[in-house]
Amino acid sequence: MARYARVKGSIALITLTNPPVNALSAAVRRGIVESVSRALKDEQVKAVVFCGENEKFCGGADIKEFSGSMSGPPLVPMIHSIEAGEKPMVAAIEGVALGGGLELALGCHYRVANTKARLGLPEVTLGLLPAAGGTQRLPRLIGIPAALELITTGRHVSAQEALQLGIVDQVAQGSAVQAAMELALSVIGVCVCMLCVYVVCVCIYCVCVTGQPLNPRRLSLRAPVWAPDVDGVCDAALAQVKQRSRGAMAPVACVQAVRAAAMLPYSKGMERERQLMDTLFRSGQARAMQYAFFAQRNAGKWSLPNGSQWNNTRARDVQRAGVIGLGTMGRGIAVSLVKAGISVVAIEMDAKQLESGKKAVTAMLQRDAQRRGVSPPLHLLTFTLSFHQLRDVDLVIEAVFEDMNLKKRVFSDLCKVLRANALICTNTSGLNVDELAAVTDRQPLVVGMHFFAPAHVMKLLEVVYGSRSSPEAVATAMALGKRMEKVCVAVGNCSGFVGNRMLKLYLDQSVYMLEEGATPEQVDQALEEFGFAMGIFKVSDLSGLDVGWRVRKASGLIGPDVDPVKPSRWRLGRRYCPLPDMLCQQGRFGQKTGRGWYLYDSPGSKEAKSDPEIQTFLEDYRRKYGIIPRRITSQEVIERCAFALANEGFRILEDRIAASPEDIDVIYLFGYGWPRHRGGPMFYAGQVGLSVVLEKLEHYHRVHPDVPSLEPSRLLRRLVAEGSPPIQQWKSHIKNLRSHL
Numbered sequence: 201m202a203r204y205a206r207v208k209g210s211i212a213l214i215t216l217t218n219p220p221v222n223a224l225s226a227a228v229r230r231g232i233v234e235s236v237s238r239a240l241k242d243e244q245v246k247a248v249v250f251c252g253e254n255e256k257f258c259g260g261a262d263i264k265e266f267s268g269s270m271s272g273p274p275l276v277p278m279i280h281s282i283e284a285g286e287k288p289m290v291a292a293i294e295g296v297a298l299g300g301g302l303e304l305a306l307g308c309h310y311r312v313a314n315t316k317a318r319l320g321l322p323e324v325t326l327g328l329l330p331a332a333g334g335t336q337r338l339p340r341l342i343g344i345p346a347a348l349e350l351i352t353t354g355r356h357v358s359a360q361e362a363l364q365l366g367i368v369d370q371v372a373q374g375s376a377v378q379a380a381m382e383l384a385l386s387v388i389g390v391c392v393c394m395l396c397v398y399v400v401c402v403c404i405y406c407v408c409v410t411g412q413p414l415n416p417r418r419l420s421l422r423a424p425v426w427a428p429d430v431d432g433v434c435d436a437a438l439a440q441v442k443q444r445s446r447g448a449m450a451p452v453a454c455v456q457a458v459r460a461a462a463m464l465p466y467s468k469g470m471e472r473e474r475q476l477m478d479t480l481f482r483s484g485q486a487r488a489m490q491y492a493f494f495a496q497r498n499a500g501k502w503s504l505p506n507g508s509q510w511n512n513t514r515a516r517d518v519q520r521a522g523v524i525g526l527g528t529m530g531r532g533i534a535v536s537l538v539k540a541g542i543s544v545v546a547i548e549m550d551a552k553q554l555e556s557g558k559k560a561v562t563a564m565l566q567r568d569a570q571r572r573g574v575s576p577p578l579h580l581l582t583f584t585l586s587f588h589q590l591r592d593v594d595l596v597i598e599a600v601f602e603d604m605n606l607k608k609r610v611f612s613d614l615c616k617v618l619r620a621n622a623l624i625c626t627n628t629s630g631l632n633v634d635e636l637a638a639v640t641d642r643q644p645l646v647v648g649m650h651f652f653a654p655a656h657v658m659k660l661l662e663v664v665y666g667s668r669s670s671p672e673a674v675a676t677a678m679a680l681g682k683r684m685e686k687v688c689v690a691v692g693n694c695s696g697f698v699g700n701r702m703l704k705l706y707l708d709q710s711v712y713m714l715e716e717g718a719t720p721e722q723v724d725q726a727l728e729e730f731g732f733a734m735g736i737f738k739v740s741d742l743s744g745l746d747v748g749w750r751v752r753k754a755s756g757l758i759g760p761d762v763d764p765v766k767p768s769r770w771r772l773g774r775r776y777c778p779l780p781d782m783l784c785q786q787g788r789f790g791q792k793t794g795r796g797w798y799l800y801d802s803p804g805s806k807e808a809k810s811d812p813e814i815q816t817f818l819e820d821y822r823r824k825y826g827i828i829p830r831r832i833t834s835q836e837v838i839e840r841c842a843f844a845l846a847n848e849g850f851r852i853l854e855d856r857i858a859a860s861p862e863d864i865d866v867i868y869l870f871g872y873g874w875p876r877h878r879g880g881p882m883f884y885a886g887q888v889g890l891s892v893v894l895e896k897l898e899h900y901h902r903v904h905p906d907v908p909s910l911e912p913s914r915l916l917r918r919l920v921a922e923g924s925p926p927i928q929q930w931k932s933h934i935k936n937l938r939s940h941l
């Protein structure tokens with residue numbers, strides 16, 4: 201797992217060989233330890249160069265090993281023996297040097313990267329810290345503020361930025377391995393300037409300094425990086441991560457470990473790093489974040505109920521796409537497509553809308569290009585009122601108003617102009633994809649591509665297959681989404697698909713709790729303390745209460761028979777909360793009108809303030825319906841919201857709308873702000889304990905028999921009856937569900 205070769209007479213080249221990312225598995229660590237020992241013993245070898253196979257230096261420790269019992273040589277002593285080695289050690293960084301990979305490079309005496317390399321310490325995103333000396337060596341190399349920023353965010357930096365920060369000594373235009381070997385030769389006193397052929401200490405032609413002592417290059421020998429403002433810098437970083445991480449432990453531990461690098465000698469700092477890592481390593485948060493890492497990657501390995509899947513279906517190439525409708529969604533979709541290098545024909549129905557869409561899309565692309573220091577790819581865009589311009593596109597994404605009849609009209613009009621084999625995709629957030637496909641002349645080529653607002657920012661894409669969608673159409677939408685840098689999840693067709701189908705029940709619980717005695721502030725605070733970026737009522741205000749109001753009207757929940765003074769709390773055979781409708785009747789649509797569940801300084805402003813009118817409104821409401829308010833604890837808020845979500849997730853699995861619990865969790869992590877350190881609603885249910893979730897749901901259903909969605913799902917009951925297997929095994933239980941029940 202590490203290849204050893206002697207090259208250029210005096211260099212030992214140690215190549216990490218563990219595709220795809222040369223992770224530091226036990227076998228790789230063993231290979232490195234053996235190779236280093238061999239290089240140090242071989243008298244012909246004067247310097248050592250480390251590199252990775254397939255132009256990827258190293259993706260870090262093998263994350264899969266974290267869930268088992270760790271064996272093989274530990275990383276910390278391995279890196280220490282490299283640093284202590286009496287021959288110059290040079291890291292040749294190509295592709296990536298991440299986590300333990302970068303820590304290995306920091307143990308080397310010199311680091312060379314090529315221009316395309318990316319470096320970083322992303323352990324914090326896995327609920328950990330860089331515990332192979334990263335928290336102690338990096339600050340000694342680049343200083344406390346820069347190290348804090350990199351370690352607490354896990355951000356990857358380019359080779360150029362790494363050079364500016366001082367992480368690498370050199371950036372090579374071509375092969376980093378070649379450049380590292382040349383550096384190694386120069387360090388051991390062999391000048392490589394091509395003009396002088398002697399072994400010298402200072403070459404008079406190129407003035408390279410050769411025969412360098414190694415001690416100044418050993419980062420562990422450097423003193424703590426104390427400076428008068430260090431305390432202030434660390435305190436500010438701590439305050440910042442606490443605010444940003446919303447209960448995640450790892451960022452806080454990262455600051456504490458880096459602070460030790462400022463105060464303590466290296467060996468003591470390493471002890472602190474180890475202590476902090478021990479706590480994180482065992483934590484449920486680390487398990488959740490590592491689960492999320494693999495769940496995200498597994499989502500790309502989609503499968504359909506008919507057996508077609510990612511590795512047996514070819515995606516079509518998409519060069520030109522059409523976007524119909526330049527509202528908020530269409531604009532974001534057009535921007536994402538263009539940024540992926542795809543030509544876009546953007547269509548609107550009238551000249552005024554077209555002009556304002558054009559302005560907005562152009563401005564978004566210009567801002568993005570300016571930030572990245574490139575020119576905006578505006579040449580890829582065509583704005584038009586004419587459907588005929590779509591005649592040679594490969595695929596169309598419809599993003600018109602959420603109205604079935606309008607969408608149907610657009611779909612049938614598209615069939616008149618599109619090539620016979622062009623795909624038609626809909627950005628509907630929950631309408632029936634089969635019903636839309638039925639009005640076309642190409643049902644197999646119709647799929648949903650459900651983007652989340654704002655579509656150029658949000659990472660999630662639900663690719664919705666209908667009963668007639670072809671595997672090729674699904675593969676094409678998934679591949680296109682990946683090109684647009686989205687996290688894509690293939691889901692089946694049902695009202696609301698996965699994300700919004702679950703969201704409805706979460707929203708229901710939240711408003712029921714307002715009826716029963718809670719305030720929007722209390723519910724939101726509980727959810728934010730749990731780790732959500734925003735509470736549900738702030739989210740509703742942000743997305744606009746009128747959106748749901750329109751959907752409820754269209755679905756017949758609100759009609760002329762509803763009493764406007766005392767609207768019924770019972771509709772279509774179940775409990776119904778009319779509070780959101782009553783707010784809409786008052787014109788309280790959220791941020792856009794400056795009033796919703798909260799009050800805003802002006803329409804469009806973002807800072808939510810408590811509104812005394814809402815408190816009075818809720819009190820009047822409860823009085824009108826004879827509801828005696830009670831105190832609702834944060835625990836009840838979390839249980840009712842999170843378990844209602846998970847319960848519907850189980851139903852979605854029963855119905856085969858999602859292929860796995862991981863897919864559901866990825867949707868909630870990337871589309872709905874579920875906190876990453878809690879894994880996702882399905883993972884969270886498993887972590888709390890399925891029997892506990894079942895018991896709680898039974899309790900809440902007993903108390904609220906008029907809320908059928910609280911009745912525990914069959915799959916949850918089945919899993920508990922079968923001993924609550926770990927989440928990775930749920931899939932096999934779902935397979936047999938139908939025959940067993």
Ligand SMILES: CCCCCCCCCCCCC/C=C/C(=O)SCCNC(=O)CCNC(=O)[C@H](O)C(C)(C)COP(=O)(O)OP(=O)(O)OC[C@H]1O[C@@H](n2cnc3c(N)ncnc32)[C@H](O)[C@@H]1OP(=O)(O)O
Pocket residue numbers: 220221223259260261262263264270275296298299300301322323326328329330331332477478481482494497498
């Ligand atoms: C009981 C108490 C004990 C306490 C003490 C114990 C201490 C023990 C620990 C010692 C110290 C550890 C310190 C170091 C920690 C680390 O290094 S953690 C890992 C840090 N690295 C990362 O986070 C990088 C993760 N990977 C990526 O970001 C990306 O994969 C990539 C490298 C940028 C490549 O991206 P891309 O090309 O898009 O490919 P992907 O699809 O993402 O990945 C391809 C496949 O590779 C798998 N993979 C990637 N990285 C790893 C990894 N580090 N380990 C294992 N596997 C990895 C990924 O899952 C993909 O797999 P497939 O889906 O099967 O193809």
